[in-house]
Amino acid sequence: MKIGYYPGCAITKGSSSEEYGTSVMRVSKVIGPEIEEIPDWSCCGASSAHATNHKLSTALSVRNLSLAEKHEYKEILAPCPMCSQRLIISQKDVQEDAVLKREVEDAIEMPCGTKVKVSNYLEIVKNYYMDEIKQKIKKTAKGFKVACYYGCLLVRPPKVLKFDDPEDPQSMDEIVRAIGAEPIEWEFKTNCCGGGFTLSRTDVVVKLTNDILEGAEEAGAHAIAVACPMCHANLDMRQKKIEKEYKRKFNIPIVYISELIGLALGLGPIGLGLDKHFVDTKSVVDAYT
Amino acid sequence: MKIKINLDNTSSDFAKEVEKRSGIKVKECYQCGKCTAGCPVAYEMDYMPNQIIRLVQIGARREALTSRTIWLCASCITCSTRCPKEVKIAELMDVLREMALEENLANPLEKNITAFHESFLNSVKKHGRISEVWMLNEYKMKRPKTALQDLAVAPHMIAKGKLSFLPHDIKGKDAIARIFKKCKPK
Ligand code: SF4
Ligand code: SF4
Numbered sequence: 001m002k003i004g005y006y007p008g009c010a011i012t013k014g015s016s017s018e019e020y021g022t023s024v025m026r027v028s029k030v031i032g033p034e035i036e037e038i039p040d041w042s043c044c045g046a047s048s049a050h051a052t053n054h055k056l057s058t059a060l061s062v063r064n065l066s067l068a069e070k071h072e073y074k075e076i077l078a079p080c081p082m083c084s085q086r087l088i089i090s091q092k093d094v095q096e097d098a099v100l101k102r103e104v105e106d107a108i109e110m111p112c113g114t115k116v117k118v119s120n121y122l123e124i125v126k127n128y129y130m131d132e133i134k135q136k137i138k139k140t141a142k143g144f145k146v147a148c149y150y151g152c153l154l155v156r157p158p159k160v161l162k163f164d165d166p167e168d169p170q171s172m173d174e175i176v177r178a179i180g181a182e183p184i185e186w187e188f189k190t191n192c193c194g195g196g197f198t199l200s201r202t203d204v205v206v207k208l209t210n211d212i213l214e215g216a217e218e219a220g221a222h223a224i225a226v227a228c229p230m231c232h233a234n235l236d237m238r239q240k241k242i243e244k245e246y247k248r249k250f251n252i253p254i255v256y257i258s259e260l261i262g263l264a265l266g267l268g269p270i271g272l273g274l275d276k277h278f279v280d281t282k283s284v285v286d287a288y289t
Numbered sequence: 290m291k292i293k294i295n296l297d298n299t300s301s302d303f304a305k306e307v308e309k310r311s312g313i314k315v316k317e318c319y320q321c322g323k324c325t326a327g328c329p330v331a332y333e334m335d336y337m338p339n340q341i342i343r344l345v346q347i348g349a350r351r352e353a354l355t356s357r358t359i360w361l362c363a364s365c366i367t368c369s370t371r372c373p374k375e376v377k378i379a380e381l382m383d384v385l386r387e388m389a390l391e392e393n394l395a396n397p398l399e400k401n402i403t404a405f406h407e408s409f410l411n412s413v414k415k416h417g418r419i420s421e422v423w424m425l426n427e428y429k430m431k432r433p434k435t436a437l438q439d440l441a442v443a444p445h446m447i448a449k450g451k452l453s454f455l456p457h458d459i460k461g462k463d464a465i466a467r468i469f470k471k472c473k474p475k
Contacts, residue, residue, distance in 0.1 A: 009418045009419035009421075010419075010426055011416075015419075015421060016421055016446060018312065026367070028453055040459050040460050040461050041459070042413070042417040042418060042459055042461065043413045043417065043418045043419050044412070045413060046409070046419075047364060047406075048405070048406040048407075048410050049413070050364065050383065051364065051383065051386055051388075051406055051408060052386060052387060052390055052403075052410070053382060053387060053472060054384075054387060056410075056468070056469065056472035057473045059468045059471070059472055060413070060465075060468060063464075063465075073336035077357075103471075106451060106471060107467070107468045107471035107472055108468060109467070152363075152364075152365040152366060152367070156365065156366035156367065156369075156370050156372060157366050157370060157379075166468065168368050190367075191329065192329040192330075192363050192365035192367065193331075194329075194363060195363050195364070196363070196405075199401075199405055199425075199428060199435060200402045200404070200432075200435070201333075201361070201401060201402060202400040202435075204363075205328060206461070207332075208329055208330075218380050223399040237442055243427060250469065262421060264463070278442070
């Protein structure tokens, strides 16, 4: 299956969360899909456009949908949930608002891409590749407890994204089970990590992520799995600061779901980017035998 | 929390204007407080999310648009998801932020947040994509006090090749600049 790939700024090569993109691509080579980067894609505007200028946010997102349709892709994979959420909401907004649609077409100088389907990474794996994983799995991590952390953007707003349950989603848990680890029950699956405030209101991020890490620890998690570069940055990059601020020790590795799938498929940890994290991931790598 | 509002400064047009711009049914809210109960950032806000709705309902334009709350809202959409009346509160915050910027009313106490958005968008406008180093540079020049907290993580990021110093210019960056021009706020 061929799919248009929209990496977005955060996970493209040379960016702070490139290991997410790298591991998605490595895993795709083994189980699929065949991914092709959408030529000349641009930033979706992320939280900053969306927070300040609706028309700009819509136009910046829809430009990429239009490019995808121009290159005849029926479906796009956008592994960053900020991107997938923005692309899906913007598509719906132009579908429903003829005036906005005209304004956006005038701004992007192309017809709006209203048909192409946008999917997040969990969706793609769950919808198309669970059997492939079961067939190609080489290693398992028996008894390794994983807290699946979905955050906000994958599941909300549920009526628009139509992806999973906004309070107790299951897709990542199912994938974790399929790759031989143990998803745990915990209460913070879709709590907010503070998202884009990591630079502007670090204090808010530190408080919210402390709650999430504490929740995972109390539930006995050995690692937290994520599918979002912002969740990852806040939980991984800021973990030292959280520990210092709250005078405690977590040392919980934060791994992308694609990295875990890669380990189960027998791919090397360095190629997957597991050496790029702030919190050491050795315990995760060692768990897969 | 008790708040005092000068009713002389309210205007009944405000709720209508917000509803017209956003399609959000502000009047539907019956002040149950469920939105506030689940809001992760409520502890830092000057008005609780349900109070923001109330401000709009009674037409307290200035209080709503100069609140810190609209900037502290993390757009997590927990409130809209749980509201029994399906009031789109998160989306309401978007509209109020946009109006606050248009009218130059953004609360200066949350300047870090607005400066971040500006730096981010300037990078997109210039390059078509985010160049993290350029964006950070502009943001740190605007808000030098925030620089210190990030010095701790910078060496790790550079050592692991996580920060690219080259701007990610796309071919169509002129087209992006035109999008910005056409979507300029009023
Ligand atoms: S949850 Fe809905 S109805 Fe209840 S206070 Fe909030 S906006 Fe109003
Ligand atoms: S969207 Fe904003 S107001 Fe609503 S719960 Fe999240 S942070 Fe609070």
